[in-house]
Each structure stands twice: as structure tokens, then as C-alpha cells.
Amino acid sequence: MPRNAGFLFCLAVTAALMALILLPLLAVVLGSCVNVSLLGLSSDLWSGNRHELLDFSAFGYILEHYGDWAFFSLELALACVVICLLAAVPAGYAVVRHPFPGSGVLEELVLLPLSLPGITLSIALLSTYGELRGPLLVLAGHLLYTIPFMFKVVTATLRSFDVARLEDAARSLGASLFQRLFLVVLPNLRHAMTIGSLLVFAVSWGEFNVSFLLNRGRPQTFPAVLYDTYTNQSIQISSAATTIFLAIVIPALIAVQWLGDRETADLEQGA
């Protein structure tokens, strides 16, 4: 391990940032099931069983009252993954390997939502398709913000040299475009498509800014559950809902980290 001053300074700042990120998450998980008054903290805000150290009743409450919301959110995230794969993978391939007039513009356009405020696109969708307000419009909002992630991962991989060279070899052997696509390109894109799917899933699962206004009635997305508990419920129930949220999003993000360092480093994240 290097021991110069620059390294130690950067390490100290990074450690502080890690603490800034992790401590609140720890507090939330703690608050969802531990009776904090037994830890010497005031329990004004923390309801629940005052005699037991551990109390998981808040989780039961969430599952009972918001179970179908969580299920709706999961379905929505999976629908996003499927549509992103169908729309972004072929287009990413075409743009990288067979550029045509206007393909550069298309590429900019796909990534555009990431640098636009979510609320603007939300209002735009709402004012155009107001009568469709409901699950379908929520899906539309989610797609705007998830497609760029799939597209970026796929194009970044296709721009790496190996796939291009393999495909050129197949072409020199007489393989047609669609033969090359299904027999050479797609098998080599499996890794990128897995990472892209996990990112799309995580982004859709956490998305609130774009989609909250686009829905009507019940069930809502899971971030809407969080909003509901934050405004109407006790800290313990809010913490339990947040813990459930984290329990689904963190494994997805860990998997993304494990599968690819290079691909994710090139992503400039949107809201």
C-alpha cells in the first residue's frame, strides 16, 4: 500500500465520504427493527414494542398495506428491462457498427433525458398524454430514463475492439448482417446486456421524480410507498419501507460493480 501524503489525504476524504453514505443507511436499518430507547436514545419518534430489543412488526405492516405496490414496482422494472433490451440493443449495434446519416443525432437524442430535469419530462408527458395517466404513462417515464443506461453499456462494449474484430472475421467468411447479429454479436454482448439490465432494473426501482405524477390511484411505485410513509407514518414504519427499498436496490448495484468496472466508469449518471 502506498504511503505518501497525497494517498493518505485522498484516503481520508474517501473514508469520510463513505461514512457520510453508510451511517445514515445503518441508522435506517437499525431504526426499522431495533428499539432505540434501549440503546440510550430518546424514543419520541420511534414507536413500536418498548420491551423487546428487536421488533419486526413494521415490516409486516408494510407488506400488508403496500405489498401490491412493491409487486407493481417490480413488474414495472422488469417490463423496462425487456423493452430496453428490445429497443436499445439493436439500435446500439446499428449506431456503432453501421453508422448511417443521422445516427450521431440519434445517439445524442437517446442520452438526452439523462441531462434534462426529470420533472420537465414528467410534465411534458402529462400534458401530451394526460388521458393515459396511469401505469402505461409511468412505464413511458421510466423508459425515458432507463433506455440511456442500456444504450450506453451496449455501445461502450461494441466500441471495444474485440467484438468489432470478431464480426469483421465473420463478415469476411460471408455471414450476413442478421447472421452476424445473432451468432457473433449478441453472444458477445451477454455481459453488457446483463449489466445494462441490472442498471435498468435499479434505476426503474428507484425512480420517483419522473413517474410519481404520471400515475393515478393504486397501486403506485415503491418510491411512492416511501413518500407515503414519510408523510403519513411513524419513523419506524418509514425506516422499514426504506430498508425494503435498499434490500432490493443494493444487491443489484453490487452485482453491477462486480460484473464490470470499466463499463460503469464511463457512465455519466442522470437524475
Place this chain on the structure above:
Amino acid sequence: MPIRDSSCALPANRVGERRTVAPLLLCLPLLLLLLALLLRPLAHLLHQSLLLTDAPTAGITLHNYLEIAAVPRYRRALLWSLELSLAVAAGSTAICLAPAWLFTRYRFPGKRLMRGILTLPMTFSGMIVGFLMVIMLGRAGFVPQFLESLTGRPLLSGVGYQFPGLVLAYLYFEIPRATLTLESALAKLDSRLEQAARSLGAGHWQRFRLVVLPTIWPALLSTFAVTFSVSLGSFGVLLVLSIRRFTLLPLEIFTQYLAPPSDHGIAAAMSLTLLTIAFATGYGLRRLAGRGEIRHA
């Protein structure tokens, strides 16, 4: 490259045909989605922002945009949005330089884990971060209670509801974005320049100020642009904290739609104002960064 040249061996007309029609077919689903979900709604929004909600037949007018500047509440929301986003973008760009530098320049055990932790808040909505602030720095938050048990006084109580607390909350979800953007830019840097400077006798600070800083400023600009536009559009933190004397432009838009009666013309104009600022900043800074990169290449 001989392998690539071999494609010329195919009959020219076949190649030409496939190069235009087939790629377009592959892009068709995406193209249709973007037309229906992005371009048409944005055009519609622009049209709506130029009409009066009370009198849609009165014709095109800039009244809604002028209203943003004229009504004190909206003007304040816009200024606060700009102020907060500037502070957060500058702060997160400067602070995240440390982890980005650490991850690109040094090898050490546990690097992957640390990187993973810093990218965790990537998909957290601002609303969640707002709740984390309530838990940690609210009036009965963990930190004030912990400090009270140490010192006897509830220090830092309610900081989460003040401007520094807001900046801290925004910093929370900007850390992954700033770190990843800086990291990918720093990875392209040539570390031989620093070695040369070191061999010429430059100290740590001198190397940083005279060699590193001038080479990485395009990276700093583009990171500033990313974090600025993300902060500008975020309102979830304030939605949960609901500080009465403080508002932000995206929150004004959100509440216009959440609680009818709402003025859709004003909301459309505010949305497009937000979009224009975010887009212009991003585009302008990236162009500036691009020019810098060429100069230092």
C-alpha cells in the same frame, strides 16, 4: 487493418443497400419510442407554455415566462435553485476529486469495495436522502442525540432543515455521479507529466497546482455540468423536509400539478426554464471542456 479491408470483397451494391436499410430497421423501435415519448411531449410542452391557461384561444404569448420573473415566489424559487445547484456542483466536484484520484492513481486492497460504497446512492431518489437527513440531523436525529449524550447539549439539532443541511443532502446523491465522471476523465490522463515535474524538483503542491490542475480542468468542468444539472432538477429532499421559507423551482412545478387548481401554462414555462438552464449549462461547459482537452492533448 487487413481484416477490415476484406469487407470490400463483398459486392458493392449489396453492402450499400444493407448499410442504409437494415441499420435503420434496427433503430426503428428506439426511434419511435423517442419520437413518441421525448420529442412530441417536449414540443407539446413548449406550445402549452406559450398559451394562457385561462384563455387558451388568446394566442401565443410570453406571459407565462414573464410571470416567473414577476411573481416573487417563483423568482425566489429560481434564484434558490441556481444558488443551491451552484454550491452543490462546486462542492461535490472539489470533494470527489479525492476518491476519483485515489481510484485511478493507486492500487490498494479494498479499492473495489470502497468504490462500490461510493456509488451506492446512484439510484436513490432525493426523497430518500431527505428522510436520511431527518433521521440523522433532524430535531431528534441520531447525531444531535448522540452529541447530547456526550456533551449534555443537543448540538447540530435541526441542521438538516437549514441550507448547510440541504447542501449536505444534495452532496449525498451527487457523490456517485461526481466520482464516476471524474474517474473516467482522470483515467485518460498521462501520469508521465507529473513524473517529469517531480524529476525537475517540484513538490506535491506545486505539481498539483502547475501540472495536474491545468490538465484536469476539462474533467472538472464536465463534472460540474453533470452535478449542476442533476441538482437543478431534484426536489425530493425538500419535498420530505418541507422547509416553509425555502422553495425550489422543480418543487414549485411538482406542487402545481400535485395540488389542483393548477396553472399548467406557468408549470410548463417553469419546466422549460429549468430545462433550458440545465441544457445550456451542460452544453456550454462541455464545449469549453472539449476545447480544453484539445489544447492539452
